[in-house]
Amino acid sequence: MNTLQVENIRKTFRLSKKQRKIEQTDLKKKVAVDDVSFTANPGEIFGLLGPNGAGKTTALRCIATLIKPDQGDVYVGDYSVLKESSEVRKNIAFLTNELKLEDHFTPNYLYRYFSRLHGVDETVIEERKERLFKRFGIDRFAEVKVADLSTGMKQKISLAISLVHDPNFIVFDEPTNGLDVLTAKTVTDYLVEMREQGKTVILSTHILSVVEKLCDRVGIIIDGKLKAYDTLENVKKQSSDGELETLFFDFVKESLGEDHA
Amino acid sequence: MRNIMTIIRKEIYRVVSDMRLVVMVFLLPGLSIFLMYTLMGNVMQDQVTAIQExxxxxxxxxxxxxxxxxxxxxxxxxxxxxxxxxxxxxxxxxxxxxxxxxxxxxxxxxxxxxxxxxxxxxxxxxxxxxxxxxxxxxxxxxxxxxxxxxxxxxxxxxxxxxxxxxxxxxFVFHTAFAENTVDERQMAGQGLAMLMPMLIVIFLFAGAMSIGPDAIAGEKERNTFATLLITPTKRSEIALGKVISLSLLSLASAISAFIGIILSLPNLMMLENGAGELNIYRFSDYLSILFVLMATVLLIVGLISVISAYAKTIKEASMLIMPFYFITLIVGIVTSFGAEPNQAFLVHLIPIYGAVNLLSGIFVFDWSMLNLITVGVSSVIYTAVFVYVLNWMFNNEKIMFQK
CATH class of the missing domain: 3.40.190 (D-Maltodextrin-Binding Protein; domain 2)
Incomplete structure (x- = not known):
């Protein structure tokens, strides 16, 4: 079963004095994700939409087993992130800006290194590398140190490396951030391709057009809470004018109103 | 095991494929010591010659x-x-x-x-x-x-x-000295016993310090560690891979320093036949020294790795390691210039001190197999504790991700 189920996860962080000053709050803890549940199915792209700081990355980090939810659980296929984190990691691709590649190495070296850590067979490594590098145009830069490559190329290498083990679950956190139009299109095209291959794709973004163009179902997260969660069509219906943008801004305004109340 | 080897290979390749690091880790320790001590020896020799002449x-x-x-x-x-x-x-x-x-x-x-x-x-x-x-x-x-x-x-x-x-x-009385009471080798080893254990431990520490913080705190700082953490590799395998590779690299760095010391020794000690001084040691003695080096380097790397995993940046790691470096320095000096090597079993259980003490003993042929095994086994146990702590730290999101 290739369904990804997020079940009532909650994640709080302790705020340092400095963070409290920045966020202008006296609270010692911040609830980054508050009782969030959703399901992503195979053969669809699930979009997690929210402004910066809404809790998207925290939720995805919980899915990717980098951090543990304080309550609730996430099931990646049959595996729980709390109890079987190693199995989860075998089946998931996680791409986020916070994960970097070591500048000193070449794409070739890093691809092989991460493939081996994922336990991929040597023959499969080369065959898959060739395919992915060609697909993303990395092949010409395969022996250039990451340090000497452009931001877009680095992102494409990160993308290829996140897929070394051909996982069934793809979790991409703002994958087109900071990319030029051409590179962004390569990434979004690939997401569509993976959907067609029957993979379960979760995509977080704050760009409404990306959601409208790619996602089958969507969850809107504001201040750690899931405000809307349904198919893109049904979510749009919740808006006064049937536009996702209107609904999104209504939620943001509502949240700002709550803050000021 | 396969993952540990993959990590070891990568960490070693990281250093050997970087000319700057190769010079810093392998060449510079030996070369700088050789040049420094040779210069010191020559200056001292010139001074003595100038006075004598x-x-x-x-x-x-x-x-x-x-x-x-x-x-x-x-x-x-x-x-x-x-x-x-x-x-x-x-x-x-x-x-x-x-x-x-x-x-x-x-x-x-x-x-x-x-x-x-x-x-x-x-x-x-x-x-x-x-x-x-x-x-x-x-x-x-x-x-x-x-x-x-x-x-x-x-x-x-x-x-x-x-x-x-x-x-x-x-004359009040005649004093007659009995023959065959002096072990010539032991006498010849006295000078080295005073100098070498201290230098060896200091260089082991310096070697580990030059690469340890970058391999763990550096990876945390550059956000490359998280990329490793999302692979199915067990945290314990990452910890072991890091500790073993850093130990091998630090050992190579210390051996470079060791060669530098040996080559500059004739000049430093102003010996006419400095190499002769080292010929007193047998292959088994060198093997024992190497064994102590390996045991000690594991311990030092374990400690440096834990501190580096705790630190948020390379700078913080280097700062936190400093007090331990000074303690090692003091232990080295005190042991080398102190009394004769302590033979007590319990002494050899004390980290660093036990190793320096044993090294002093080896240089004057006054040591026991039990003490050698004690230093080896205790170091492995301490390192296992460090690896366990490291594993726990790699699993702790607060330590690994808090900025």
Whole structure:
């Protein structure tokens, strides 16, 4: 079963004095994700939409087993992130800006290194590398140190490396951030391709057009809470004018109103 | 196991494929030590030679001829003759004192008039006086004083003996030294036992310090560690892979320093045949040293890895490691310049101290297999604890991700 189920996860962080000053709050803890549940199915792209700081990355980090939810659980296929984190990691691709590649190495070296850590067979490594590098145009830069490559190329290498083990679950956190139009299109095209291959794709973004163009179902997260969660069509219906943008801004305004109340 | 090997290979490749790191980790320790110690040795040697070859300027008044004759052409051994220029002191005492202070004159010996006569008629005449001017603040003057006064004291002794009815009365007893009580190898090893254990441990620490913080705290700082953490590799495998690779690299760095020390030793210790000094050690001794090095490097790398995993940045890691480096430094100095190697079993359980103590013992051939095993086993246990802590830290999101 290739369904990804997020079940009532909650994640709080302790705020340092400095963070409290920045966020202008006296609270010692911040609830980054508050009782969030959703399901992503195979053969669809699930979009997690929210402004910066809404809790998207925290939720995805919980899915990717980098951090543990304080309550609730996430099931990646049959595996729980709390109890079987190693199995989860075998089946998931996680791409986020916070994960970097070591500048000193070449794409070739890093691809092989991460493939081996994922336990991929040597023959499969080369065959898959060739395919992915060609697909993303990395092949010409395969022996250039990451340090000497452009931001877009680095992102494409990160993308290829996140897929070394051909996982069934793809979790991409703002994958087109900071990319030029051409590179962004390569990434979004690939997401569509993976959907067609029957993979379960979760995509977080704050760009409404990306959601409208790619996602089958969507969850809107504001201040750690899931405000809307349904198919893109049904979510749009919740808006006064049937536009996702209107609904999104209504939620943001509502949240700002709550803050000021 | 496969993942551990993958991580080890990558960490080693990271260093050996970077010319800057190769120079810093493998070449610089040995080369800088060799150059530094050779230079130090040469400067010291030059200084000693300059003093030994210095021509002593001696001013005298009423010096007995017999003494003068002894000083001129005095054989110092090793085909060397005392290089001395003797002048008659005509100036006033105060002028002579000034000239000695200024360094014009090395030594002034003013004998009383009728000095020899007074010695000869010692029963009826007053005790004659020898007035000495020398500047112990100047090496040349000091050296001149020691050389010339040893002849004067010998002269004094011969006079004392001649006053006795029977010269044999001068001696209170004979001292006879039994043969075969000195282990020549042990004696030859004393110098190395004082110097080497301290240097070895310091260089092991310095080697680990130059790469450890970058491999863990650096990866955290650059956000590359998280990329490793989302692979299915067990945290314990990452911890072991890091510790083993860093240990191998630090060991190579320490061996480079070790080679530097050995090559510069003849110069440093001003030995005519410095290599001969090291020939006293057998293959098994070198093997024991290597064993202690390996055990110690594991311990040091384990400690540095834990500190680096705790730190948020390389800078913070380096800062936190410093106090431990100073402790190692102090332990090294205290043990090396302290008493003889401690043979007690429990001493060898103390991290670092036990290893330095054992190394001192190995250099003077005064050690036991039990102590060697104790150092080895205890180091492995301490390292296992560090790896366990490291594993726990890699699993702790607060430590790994908090900015």
């Amino acid at each position: 210095h021509q002593i300027i001696l001013y005298e008044r009423n010096m007995p001829d017999s003494l003068k004759n002894q000083l001129i052409g005095l054989d110092l051994g090793d085909d060397r003759v005392l290089n001395i220029e003797i002048h008659e002191a005509k100036d006033a005492d105060t002028v002579l004192a000034d000239r000695v202070r200024e360094g014009d004159i090395d030594l002034v010996l003013l004998f009383d008039e009728n000095f020899e006569e007074a010695i000869l008629h010692y029963q009826s005449m007053a005790l004659p006086q020898l007035k000495v001017f020398y500047n112990y603040g100047r090496q040349q003057s000091n050296f001149s004083y020691n050389q010339v006064m040893s002849v004067v004291r010998a002269y004094e002794e011969s006079v004392r003996i001649s006053r006795l009815e029977d010269p044999e009365y001068y």
